[in-house]
Amino acid sequence: YLILWLLNDYLASVLSLILAVISFAILLVSLGVELVERSGVPAWYYHYMLATIFAPVLSGLVYFFISGELNWVVNPFY
Known part of the structure; x- marks a missing residue:
């Protein structure tokens, strides 16, 4: 992920947000199903x-601390 952040911060921020949200949703569904019925999913999952x-x-946080800004957020008219 960090290499993608260094190459293109806009694409990295969009992909990071999408992947994190999808993974979080899958985790919530998995935990909800596990509470309803024990499935025996290993802890490493x-x-x-x-x-x-x-x-x-x-x-993204490491990139932000290295560069100090997100280049695609900066106003180009200043």
Whole structure:
């Protein structure tokens, strides 16, 4: 993710947001189903889902602290 952030911050921010939201929704559905009926899903699945949520977010934060701004948010008329 960080390489994508360094190459194109607009595309990286859109993809990171989409992937994090989809992963979060899948995690919520998985946890809800697990509460209703025990399915025996291994614990590593939930750890993996948390990693897929936090990896793009953390990469974006690292990029923001490295560069100090998102280039596509800056007003080009100043």
